[in-house]
Amino acid sequence: MLEVSSCMKVSHFSLRMFASLLVVTLGLCYCRTDSNQTFLGIPQLFGPSEALLGEIVVFKCVMPNHPKNESVLLQLYNKDNDKRLGESTSLSGEAGTFTLLIKLSHEGNLECLARAQNNSHTMPTVSRTHHLRVVEGVKEAQIFVGSGQVELSEDENLELLCEITAGNHVSYKWQQNGQPISPSPSLHLSDNSLFISRTTSENIGYYTCMATNYYNQTVFSTSTSPDVEITVEDVVSAPDISFTVLKEDSYNYSAVVTCESTIGTLPVTFSLYNRTELVANVTSDNRRAIFKLPLVLDQYSGELQCNADNGAQVAHSQWVPLEVVSVGGPVTMHYDSDIGENFAVIGLRLYCKVAKGSHPRYQWFLNKTLLHDKGSFYYVVDQPPEQSILLLSVGRSSAGTYHCQVSDSFDNTTAISSWEQYLDKEVLNRPPVYVVAVVFGCFTALILLVSVCCIGVVYNRGLEMERRVVAYEGELDLREYGEDAGVVRSARGGEFDQTSEASADEWP
Ligand SMILES: *[C@@H]1O[C@H](CO)[C@@H](O)[C@H](O)[C@H]1NC(C)=O
Ligand SMILES: *[C@@H]1O[C@H](CO)[C@@H](O)[C@H](O)[C@H]1NC(C)=O
């Protein structure tokens, strides 16, 4: 040991002194030959990397540099738990063999240790580690419910554990009603557990787990657990309430009230209330109930509310006023337009509105032909009850006379029409009368202004000449008057520019 380190020091020293690889090599050679220590080569360990529990497996430890006439003791260790798995003596270079009946404790990083038996001067050497994986078949998978409770209420947590009585290197798969389960934000899978936070009715079903392990890259063993049934009581959601009107005959109308919850464990009992009493109740198997009440048009008949009850919770809808106003005129139509390149109108939005009516149905007509929801050049956007919008792309096929018609959605005999409007490219791109008027007005104003300016300039010139004449006659300073006249002229010029700019702005 000491000699080795001193030798290393020498080689290091020579490296530093001469910085020459040659010298280092020589030094090392010198050291090795000089030492009376024999050098055991590094042993090599051979064997399988995977083995089955209970299998008989042979590992071999080979000494490439076996010292002559010296017996070498070879030992097989599991480095992970420091357990000695076998021992063998090699005298003349034969490999050491270790026959193992595989146990779970054999799994780990194995190594072979070589030691010269009767020579304490020789350093023991160790092979590189060799990893052994021991596989044990899976047995009897079974599901345990974390809380012990298989009947849950909505929003409770659910934890399932897949337990096995035997097996290792196991991967777990879960199924709900025979369908594989994959993780989601509320469903967490890890190792042998399945965790669901805030359960809903979607989590109801039969759960199984499957434990599998692999050997030699193929499935070695599998065990599927028996079913576990999980139920979740969903609280019922607040119902939506709405109603439509039904014309029974020419005098009698009914309100058809629909109450509907989106979620909730069935069955659900719906009750319809007005402000004073229970109007009707019914138990539903599809989270929806329909009630029919007599209705008088254009008369306020109080307010209605739905209650939904499924045992877990009672939920209430909003109050809705039960009032149906039949449509009444006038029906108005107006439009605005989209301007494309070249300032041409390329698109139109026609709006149709009715003065009153809670359940209006809007219809659009071109040349008295009904336009359906959409066509090659148009699109109807209904925004009941306020209005309906007809979107048009302006072209040859869109030319014609438009009007809209509004009736009660429950009674098409009440139709009221708007006025008719002829629209085509030429009509739309013709400048409107007020634009023409404004343009003409501006033009006239401009001409007037120009005329006034011209007259002013002419008048000024006349004045100036008069003054010059006076200056000559009265021997006054000519320059003063000349400058003054220039100031007046430039002021006039500025005024003129401003007005012409202003009128130019007014042009569209
Ligand atoms: C090896 O050992 C044998 C007997 O064990 C002996 O006869 C022989 O001389 C030895 N050889 C060397 C090189 O030591
Ligand atoms: C080595 O030592 C063992 C006992 O420790 C002895 O039986 C054997 O003869 C010795 N062999 C040599 C070559 O010295």
Ligand SMILES: *[C@@H]1O[C@H](CO)[C@@H](O)[C@H](O)[C@H]1NC(C)=O
């Ligand atoms: C591992 O599988 C391959 C083929 O997939 C086969 O050739 C080989 O013999 C198997 N080894 C063992 C140890 O079963």
Ligand SMILES: *[C@@H]1O[C@H](CO)[C@@H](O)[C@H](O)[C@H]1NC(C)=O
């Ligand atoms: C309205 O309906 C009731 C029954 O729903 C019927 O008795 C009555 O005759 C109807 N009224 C008219 C005017 O048809």
Ligand SMILES: *[C@@H]1O[C@H](CO)[C@@H](O)[C@H](O)[C@H]1NC(C)=O
């Ligand atoms: C409404 O529910 C009550 C119990 O809450 C029941 O006694 C009654 O018969 C129900 N009425 C109808 C019309 O279903």
Ligand SMILES: *[C@@H]1O[C@H](CO)[C@@H](O)[C@H](O)[C@H]1NC(C)=O
């Ligand atoms: C509630 O309904 C009952 C019968 O359906 C009716 O007699 C009562 O006037 C209604 N109350 C209100 C406030 O509408």
Ligand SMILES: *[C@@H]1O[C@H](CO)[C@@H](O)[C@H](O)[C@H]1NC(C)=O
């Ligand atoms: C509608 O009628 C006008 C004539 O009034 C006609 O020019 C136009 O092509 C017609 N449009 C359609 C779509 O029939």
Ligand SMILES: *[C@@H]1O[C@H](CO)[C@@H](O)[C@H](O)[C@H]1NC(C)=O
């Ligand atoms: C009005 O509605 C009834 C039934 O919905 C239908 O048979 C009839 O053709 C409709 N009349 C018009 C003018 O749309």
